[in-house]
Amino acid sequence: MSLRAILLITLQQEPGTGYDILQRFKAGLAHVWQASHQQLYRELDRMRGDGLLTCETVPQAERPDRKVYHLTAAGGEALDTWLAEPLAAGPVREPLFAKFFAWERWPADARRRELGDLHEQLTQRLATYAAIEEEWFAAPERLTPAQRAPWHTLRLGQRLTQTWREWIEEVLEEGE
Structure with a gap:
């Protein structure tokens, strides 16, 4: 499983900021996947560059602008492709x-x-x-x-x- 797949899954139901995504991780995906803030934001930028996401900048008073990520049609197709592919049992790396x-x-x-x-x-x-x-x-x-x-x-x-x-x-x- 990749962080990219997890982000596609997280954004499939509703757009969100990086903070929103981290909260969704904590609420439901933390027992499945771990990622640092840095990993998450780097991957969001890559996914945006690959056309899987768009990013809407929402200005805020007295705070940095919010970046709200939206899944694109290509992002939905990438998620569908990933879901359709069978996964092999991962190696135990302990x-x-x-x-x-x-x-x-x-x-x-x-x-x-x-x-x-x-x-x-x-x-x-x-x-x-x-x-x-x-x-x-x-x-x-x-x-x-x-x-x-x-x-x-x-x-x-x-x-x-x-x-x-x-x-x-x-x-x-x-x-x-």
């Missing part, structure tokens, strides 16, 4: 896994600390997912299929995160 191949050199205290910290981060992530679910998907049985689709990705994120936590617990229990 630097932590490489450390396991140097187990004997990896200091035990550093290992325990790193795995414990990761366990805590994953616990916090589960709490975030629970808050998202409560706010956006409290009654999934009443959602339309289109509204349920993001809920399914959230549920997968919860399951994967819980599996990670259990795996870390197994490694820590095994000890040295």
Whole structure:
């Protein structure tokens, strides 16, 4: 998946500023994709240059002008093309896994600390997912299929995160 595809998805329903897009990420896409402000604005500029977006400048009193991005017909076609293409399973790129191949050199205290910290981060992530679910998907049985689709990705994120936590617990229990 690319940031470009995520931006096309984000702008398909309504135009928005870079700030609006970041808020949409936080509200629903944060469990699927991460991007910094710099990455987002660079890609918006590239997409504009490629004719996928237009940008309307809206003057504001005592503030910088707002740049509101709109999906063009070409942007809609690019999104349709991306949606129609099957995605391959992505590789698992987790630097932590490489450390396991140097187990004997990896200091035990550093290992325990790193795995414990990761366990805590994953616990916090589960709490975030629970808050998202409560706010956006409290009654999934009443959602339309289109509204349920993001809920399914959230549920997968919860399951994967819980599996990670259990795996870390197994490694820590095994000890040295």
